[in-house]
Amino acid sequence: MSSGLRLAELGELGLLAELERRGLAVRIENDAAELPGGRVVTQDALVEGVHFRLDWLSWRDLGFRAAAVNLSDLAASGAEPDGLVVSLAARSDTAVADVVELYEGFAEAGVPVIGGDTSASERLVLSVTALGRSRRVPGRGGAQPGDVLVVTGALGAAGAAFREERYIRPPLRLEEGRRLARKAHALIDVSDGLARDAGHIAARSGCRLVIDLERVPIAEGAAVEDLAFGEDYELLAAVPEPDGFVEIGRCEDGEGIALLLHGEPYELPGYIHFRA
Amino acid sequence: MSSGLRLAELGELGLLAELERRGLAVRIENDAAELPGGRVVTQDALVEGVHFRLDWLSWRDLGFRAAAVNLSDLAASGAEPDGLVVSLAARSDTAVADVVELYEGFAEAGVPVIGGDTSASERLVLSVTALGRSRRVPGRGGAQPGDVLVVTGALGAAGAAFREERYIRPPLRLEEGRRLARKAHALIDVSDGLARDAGHIAARSGCRLVIDLERVPIAEGAAVEDLAFGEDYELLAAVPEPDGFVEIGRCEDGEGIALLLHGEPYELPGYIHFRA
Numbered sequence: 210m211s212s213g214l215r216l217a218e219l220g221e222l223g224l225l226a227e228l229e230r231r232g233l234a235v236r237i238e239n240d241a242a243e244l245p246g247g248r249v250v251t252q253d254a255l256v257e258g259v260h261f262r263l264d265w266l267s268w269r270d271l272g273f274r275a276a277a278v279n280l281s282d283l284a285a286s287g288a289e290p291d292g293l294v295v296s297l298a299a300r301s302d303t304a305v306a307d308v309v310e311l312y313e314g315f316a317e318a319g320v321p322v323i324g325g326d327t328s329a330s331e332r333l334v335l336s337v338t339a340l341g342r343s344r345r346v347p348g349r350g351g352a353q354p355g356d357v358l359v360v361t362g363a364l365g366a367a368g369a370a371f372r373e374e375r376y377i378r379p380p381l382r383l384e385e386g387r388r389l390a391r392k393a394h395a396l397i398d399v400s401d402g403l404a405r406d407a408g409h410i411a412a413r414s415g416c417r418l419v420i421d422l423e424r425v426p427i428a429e430g431a432a433v434e435d436l437a438f439g440e441d442y443e444l445l446a447a448v449p450e451p452d453g454f455v456e457i458g459r460c461e462d463g464e465g466i467a468l469l470l471h472g473e474p475y476e477l478p479g480y481i482h483f484r485a
Numbered sequence: 486m487s488s489g490l491r492l493a494e495l496g497e498l499g500l501l502a503e504l505e506r507r508g509l510a511v512r513i514e515n516d517a518a519e520l521p522g523g524r525v526v527t528q529d530a531l532v533e534g535v536h537f538r539l540d541w542l543s544w545r546d547l548g549f550r551a552a553a554v555n556l557s558d559l560a561a562s563g564a565e566p567d568g569l570v571v572s573l574a575a576r577s578d579t580a581v582a583d584v585v586e587l588y589e590g591f592a593e594a595g596v597p598v599i600g601g602d603t604s605a606s607e608r609l610v611l612s613v614t615a616l617g618r619s620r621r622v623p624g625r626g627g628a629q630p631g632d633v634l635v636v637t638g639a640l641g642a643a644g645a646a647f648r649e650e651r652y653i654r655p656p657l658r659l660e661e662g663r664r665l666a667r668k669a670h671a672l673i674d675v676s677d678g679l680a681r682d683a684g685h686i687a688a689r690s691g692c693r694l695v696i697d698l699e700r701v702p703i704a705e706g707a708a709v710e711d712l713a714f715g716e717d718y719e720l721l722a723a724v725p726e727p728d729g730f731v732e733i734g735r736c737e738d739g740e741g742i743a744l745l746l747h748g749e750p751y752e753l754p755g756y757i758h759f760r761a
Binding site: 213214215216217218219221224225227228231232233234235236241242243244248250251252253254256258259291292294295296298299300301302303304305306308309312313315316321322323324325326327328329330331332334336338340 | 489490491492493494495497500501503504507508509510511512517518519520524526527528529530532534535567568570571572574575576577578579580581582584585588589591592597598599600601602603604605606607608610612614616
C-alpha cells in the first residue's frame, strides 16, 4: 500500500477537487452525468454483502431497489427516464425463478430494461445504468441566501427499517423531480443522510443551510436520529418558494450547515463518505 | 433458496430468452445497449476478489483495464466514444496517491471521465459506463453463409498472462471497430474466449461458424489452449470480405461452431457463463 494521505483524511469533496485539478475527471460528485443534448446518465453497482444482504430482502425487492436508487439520481436531475441497462453477475446455481423475480422487481419501477449483460460470479453483483433526458439540471451549486429548503416526503424510514434488519422500498420521485427542477437553485436526493446531503449543497453553493428539525417530516416508526442514516431517496431542494412542498429550512450567508431543534443547535450523527 | 431450474441448466441465452418472453428485458446479451439517435451505452462492474486482484495489477493498470473493457464493447458496436461515467467504492484508508493513479489509468485510455460517484466500501468496486454514438451497430444476428471470419489481432495473451498470475492491458480497437461496422454482418469482442464468442454469433445468426485454428494469430508466449481463456478484447467479425483483417474462418449453412486444426476437429476447453 502506498504511503501518504488517505481518502479518510482528504474526504470525498477533497478527492474530487484533486482529480479535477489534475484534469482526470469532472463532476464526479453530481447525482448524474450530463451529456450534450440534455442527456443524463447515472449508475450504481450493488454488491452482495457490501450493499445488500439477500436474507434481508427478496429478489423482487432487490430489483426494485437497484432500479429505484438509480432513478432517484435521475429524479434529482429533473429527468425523464429512457431505460435501464442492467448487468447481472450471479452464481451458476442461482434459481432461474429468483432471477425472473429480480427482473420483475425492475419492471415494477416502471422503466424498461433495454440492455445489459449476464455473467457468472461467486458474489451477486448488480450494475445498473439509468438513462434519461432533462431540460434543466439544477445541480448542487446554485443555492443562494433567501432560498427556502423543501423535501418531497418523510425521512427516516430507511434507518428505522435497518435497525430491524430489513430494507424498505425507496420512493420514486421522478415527477416531483421534474417539477422542482424547473425553478430549483439546487436539487439533490437524500441518500447520504439529511445533514450530509445538505452539506453537499452548502459546500458547492458557498452558502449556509439552516434546517429546523421540528419541521422535517419524520416517517412513522422513525426517530430524528434516523435522519442520519440516509437511503431515504426523497428529494431536497433549495427553491425561491416552497410551491406546495414541505419547507424545512432556509439558505443564508455563510458556510456549512446548522441543525436546529426549536431554535437550539442539535447534534445529528453524520455519515460521511471516507471519514470515520 | 428457491427450488427448480438453475442458471447453470438454462444457460445465458436461455435466461435471455426467458426474460424476453416475459417482457422483462430486451437485448441483454449484446455488447452495448442501443438508444434512439444512434446512442450506444455499455457498462461493467469490476469487483475486487471477483474480477481482479490488486496484487496482480497496479492501480493504474486497473483504471486502464476498467476503461478498456467498456471501450471494447463500444468498439464492437462501431461507436465513437463520448465519455466514461465512473463510480468508485473504496476503503477509507485507501491512499489518495493510489486513487490518482487509478484515474490516470482511465485517462490513458483516451476517453474523458465525465461523471460518476465515490463512496466508502470494504471491497473495491469500480463501475464504469461508457457512452458513445454509432452510425451502424452490426450486432450478432446477421452473419450469413459465405461470410468470412476475421479478427483484429493476436489472441491468447490474456490467458498466458493469467497463468503467470498477472494481467495485461487489453487493446483498444475503436478505430478497427468503426471500420468493421460499416460492412460487417456480425461483430463481437472476444471477451469470453474465441469458441464461446463465435458461438454467440452462430446462435444469434442461425448459421455455422468454422474456424481454422492454424490461421488464428496467437500472441507471443501463448498456446492454442489460451484461446479458451477469453479477455483478449480483439474483435471478431463476419464480413463479406476480409478487407485487410486476418481471416480465420467462414460462415456456413448449419448451426453451432466447428474448430479445425489443419482440417481435423479440435477440442478447445470452453468457458461458458453459468455452465460448469
